[in-house]
Each structure stands twice: as structure tokens, then as C-alpha cells.
Amino acid sequence: MILTWTYLIRPTRAQHRLLEAALERERQLYNAALEERIGAWRKAGKSITKFDQMKSLTAIRSDDPLGPGAGPVTMGRWTLAELDKAMQSFFARVKKGGTAGFPRFRSYARWRTFGLAEWRGIRITGDRLSLKGFDRPIRINMHRPLPLDAVPKRASLTRKGRRWFLNIAIETGAVIETHSGTGGAVGIDAGVESLATLSDGIKFLNAQPGRRNAAAMTRAQRALARCRRGSRRRLKARARLARLNERVANARATHLHKVTAVAARFYSTIVVENLALRNMVRSAKGSVEKPGANVKAKSGLNRSIHDTGMGKLIQLLTYKAERSGGRLIKVNARYTSQDCSGCGARVPKTLSVRTHSCTACGLVLDRDWNAARNVLARGLAKASEGV
Incomplete structure (x- = not known):
């Protein structure tokens, strides 16, 4: 590696x-x-x-x-x-x-x-x-x-x-620290409300460093905008904003490293969704001829997705699983939140609905937990097919 x-x-x-x-x-x-x-x-x-x-x-x-x-x-x-x-x-x-x-x-x-x-x-x-x-x-x-x-x-x-x-x-050699293997296989659903929900019910919360430092970032950006270009005052304001950005990035990276280290250490097979992040954070503004809808809400959702670092989470899991001698499988993310992990019936729900309630089999559990179980099932099916 x-x-x-x-x-x-x-x-x-x-x-x-x-x-x-x-x-x-x-x-x-x-x-x-x-x-x-x-x-x-x-x-x-x-x-x-x-x-x-x-x-x-x-x-x-x-x-x-x-x-x-x-x-x-x-x-x-x-x-x-x-x-x-x-x-x-x-x-x-x-x-x-x-x-x-x-x-x-x-x-x-x-x-x-x-x-x-x-x-x-x-x-x-x-x-x-x-x-x-x-x-x-x-x-x-x-x-x-x-x-x-x-x-x-x-x-x-x-x-x-x-x-x-x-x-x-x-x-270096592929295996640096071997996993304990006690957890076997696990499916992980990455989200905004919780950074990662595992198929066995464990949740890892989001650190949300961007949200916690949003007020300080806004003040620093406004102070920079008021400075005259080329002035020493502007250099100081830009350095202050850069330090805030670095603090946010370091806090996010530290949290992601801790979460992924736990997953790679305790599970021999990790299944994640193959997320199209570029499509997920696409702007809803639209054009002058066709203006978008719910632009403010989508903008807030995009900020939250960036703040979680979903892409970095999957990137770290990829190399840490290999480094510990495990395996990482990516599966199609389509309908993982809608399908019932108990009977397979499709239960449509909006993003605001956080509980999965199946009318076919009566299964009731957390929405993200249901998605993680579906992710695991798809990963095991993919592994059995030798894909």
C-alpha cells in the first residue's frame, strides 16, 4: 500500500x-x-x-x-x-x-x-x-x-x-493492524442526522464543526470583505479566516478518523453506499427561465452534507479496511431508505420522516438503521455472487 x-x-x-x-x-x-x-x-x-x-x-x-x-x-x-x-x-x-x-x-x-x-x-x-x-x-x-x-x-x-x-x-505492507473480527460484516448508512448508522444499531453522531463555528466564520468573512485589497489589515483578516477554516477541517478529520478506525478494527467486511455526492449537493437554484423550488432548504441541506464529510468517510474506510486486512464493498444506494429490511416491501417516505414503518410486515425501526440493514444485505448478496 x-x-x-x-x-x-x-x-x-x-x-x-x-x-x-x-x-x-x-x-x-x-x-x-x-x-x-x-x-x-x-x-x-x-x-x-x-x-x-x-x-x-x-x-x-x-x-x-x-x-x-x-x-x-x-x-x-x-x-x-x-x-x-x-x-x-x-x-x-x-x-x-x-x-x-x-x-x-x-x-x-x-x-x-x-x-x-x-x-x-x-x-x-x-x-x-x-x-x-x-x-x-x-x-x-x-x-x-x-x-x-x-x-x-x-x-x-x-x-x-x-x-x-x-x-x-x-x-508498506497491506496489513498494519489486524481487525479483531468480532463484528463480522456490517452495513453503514452515512447521513446528515447521524454520521454513520451501523446495521447492528450503533450510531455515530456528526461532529458538525462547520455549524459550531458558523458564527465565527461569518464574522471573519465580513471583516475580510471590509478590508481594502492589498492592505496589511486584509492580510491579517485573511490569515484569521484561514485559521478558522483549518480548525474546522482538523476537527472534522479527527472525528472521521476515530469513527473509521473503530469500524475497520471491529468488522472484517464493511458495506457502504456508492454515493453520487456531486448530485446530492447540486444547487436547486435553477435558471432565470426555470427557477428552482425550496432553494433555501436545499442550500442548508447541502451545507450539512459538506459538513459531515461523507466522501471523506468512505475514502478513509476504503484504505483502513484494506490496511487492517478486511474488505470494503460498495453497493447501489437506490431505495435503501425506502425498502423494508424485513420483507422487502417499498415504503415511500420523505426526508423528514425519520422512522420506518412497514405496512406489509409491521416492522418499525429507525429510518437510518433500516437503510444500514438494506446496505448490508445488498453487500452480502454482491459478495456471494463473487462481484
């Missing part, structure tokens, strides 16, 4: 400046490489590949040792690879017929990460990080050791506000 482990680093003031310089250097390389691709296509109809630009990088590093040549060669390769991924994603969207979204030049505010495409030019010794181009090692907060069989593949450094983080992509 390829996993990413993140650590807080504690650079000195001088090292802060070196990190900022490396970040700016790679941002300029990214923009120059994008400009080269655009110019080559407009002037000669020629497509420049990642490998063409990596060949040119060698000459550029020799001509400008204080620019792209100041850092390890793998640093520039990482930047060019990021641009290539952005271009490939653009072509994939064009092929699908969706909104294309051509890659744009990165401003200072939109470039927060630089990295190394290979584990070269970087070394970790104890709680010190040695990086080529730095006068001395950077202190790193090794709050947990890497797995014994971990093979570092690449790394990146990310600036979040005033802090810097090291992200290490490691290759």
Missing part, C-alpha cells in the same frame, strides 16, 4: 525564509512550464510532454544555479509532474464533455506545496530533517514512528498559515 504520513516541522526563522524561497521558486517554475505549453500549442500546434520539460530542466538548472538549480533535481521534477497531472485532468474532463477548467497560473495565495518526486535529497535522522540547500537540519515533530517496513517513495512540504508540514508517501 502507498500511504501518506504527515508530520509538523519546526523550522527556525532562517529556515522559514529558505522554505518560502523554495516554495516561490517552484511556483515560478510551474507557471513558466505552463506558459511554455500554452505558447507551443498556440504558435506551432505542438504538445509538450512532461518528459520534454524534464529534459529542459537539466539545462535550466545549469544556467540558473540560484533559481531552479538551488534545490534537488527531484524538486523540479515534482513541480513538472504536478503540472502534467493538471493537464491530464483537463483532457479527461474535455473527453467526458464536462466543464473543462483549463489549468491556470498559480498566484502566491494558490501555491502552498512543493515536493520531491523521489526520496532523494532528503533524509530523516531521529527528529531532524535534512534537506539539500538548507544549512542545517530542520526539527521535526515525530509524533509517531514510521512503520518498520516503510519504504519512503516521495515527500512534499505544505505551508498552512504560519506552520509547515512534511508529507511522506511510504510503501
Whole structure:
């Protein structure tokens, strides 16, 4: 498995400046490489590949040792690879017929990460990080050791506000912590009222960090809107808003990690719904000719769905189930809340109805619990078919 482990680093003031310089250097390389691709296509109809630009990088590093040549060669390769991924994603969207979204030049505010495409030019010794181009090692907060069989593949450094983080992509064995197997198979219904309802009746509540910090976020956004662009006051207001956003994201991620860790540890087979989240959070505004209905209610529902982090929940379950030696199955989510888990009869109900009452067999239980039982049944059927 390829996993990413993140650590807080504690650079000195001088090292802060070196990190900022490396970040700016790679941002300029990214923009120059994008400009080269655009110019080559407009002037000669020629497509420049990642490998063409990596060949040119060698000459550029020799001509400008204080620019792209100041850092390890793998640093520039990482930047060019990021641009290539952005271009490939653009072509994939064009092929699908969706909104294309051509890659744009990165401003200072939109470039927060630089990295190394290979584990070269970087070394970790104890709680010190040695990086080529730095006068001395950077202190790193090794709050947990890497797995014994971990093979570092690449790394990146990310600036979040005033802090810097090291992200290490490691290759490790699939089974890191084995599940107890006491729970067997379980179906999980992800929702807004409860983050996850299990087929055995257990519920995990939503942390709702966005709702709890909504008032502070609104004040910070209004303060930012009142500031004059380019002023120091605006920079401070933007940093204050960024810290609030980071606090909300960290609280949500911590809660999701705790919930998914419990599920992966105690259940050998996990069945979840294959949710089309993009459709679920689609705006109800409509158009001028055909305005939508219940726009305000749908907008609130969309905020609640984003606040729960359903997509992140399934993403974490996917790799944690594999890491613990278990299995994750995705099933069609259609009618899981409407069908009766006791007899299979369809019982239509609106979203506001939170209790499932079957008129055919008389089964009465919580709506989400009924859905989780249906999810489990579909997963076991799918597993028995060998799909």
C-alpha cells in the first residue's frame, strides 16, 4: 500500500525564509512550464510532454544555479509532474464533455506545496530533517514512528498559515493492524442526522464543526470583505479566516478518523453506499427561465452534507479496511431508505420522516438503521455472487 504520513516541522526563522524561497521558486517554475505549453500549442500546434520539460530542466538548472538549480533535481521534477497531472485532468474532463477548467497560473495565495518526486535529497535522522540547500537540519515533530517496513517513495512540504508540514508517501505492507473480527460484516448508512448508522444499531453522531463555528466564520468573512485589497489589515483578516477554516477541517478529520478506525478494527467486511455526492449537493437554484423550488432548504441541506464529510468517510474506510486486512464493498444506494429490511416491501417516505414503518410486515425501526440493514444485505448478496 502507498500511504501518506504527515508530520509538523519546526523550522527556525532562517529556515522559514529558505522554505518560502523554495516554495516561490517552484511556483515560478510551474507557471513558466505552463506558459511554455500554452505558447507551443498556440504558435506551432505542438504538445509538450512532461518528459520534454524534464529534459529542459537539466539545462535550466545549469544556467540558473540560484533559481531552479538551488534545490534537488527531484524538486523540479515534482513541480513538472504536478503540472502534467493538471493537464491530464483537463483532457479527461474535455473527453467526458464536462466543464473543462483549463489549468491556470498559480498566484502566491494558490501555491502552498512543493515536493520531491523521489526520496532523494532528503533524509530523516531521529527528529531532524535534512534537506539539500538548507544549512542545517530542520526539527521535526515525530509524533509517531514510521512503520518498520516503510519504504519512503516521495515527500512534499505544505505551508498552512504560519506552520509547515512534511508529507511522506511510504510503501508498506497491506496489513498494519489486524481487525479483531468480532463484528463480522456490517452495513453503514452515512447521513446528515447521524454520521454513520451501523446495521447492528450503533450510531455515530456528526461532529458538525462547520455549524459550531458558523458564527465565527461569518464574522471573519465580513471583516475580510471590509478590508481594502492589498492592505496589511486584509492580510491579517485573511490569515484569521484561514485559521478558522483549518480548525474546522482538523476537527472534522479527527472525528472521521476515530469513527473509521473503530469500524475497520471491529468488522472484517464493511458495506457502504456508492454515493453520487456531486448530485446530492447540486444547487436547486435553477435558471432565470426555470427557477428552482425550496432553494433555501436545499442550500442548508447541502451545507450539512459538506459538513459531515461523507466522501471523506468512505475514502478513509476504503484504505483502513484494506490496511487492517478486511474488505470494503460498495453497493447501489437506490431505495435503501425506502425498502423494508424485513420483507422487502417499498415504503415511500420523505426526508423528514425519520422512522420506518412497514405496512406489509409491521416492522418499525429507525429510518437510518433500516437503510444500514438494506446496505448490508445488498453487500452480502454482491459478495456471494463473487462481484
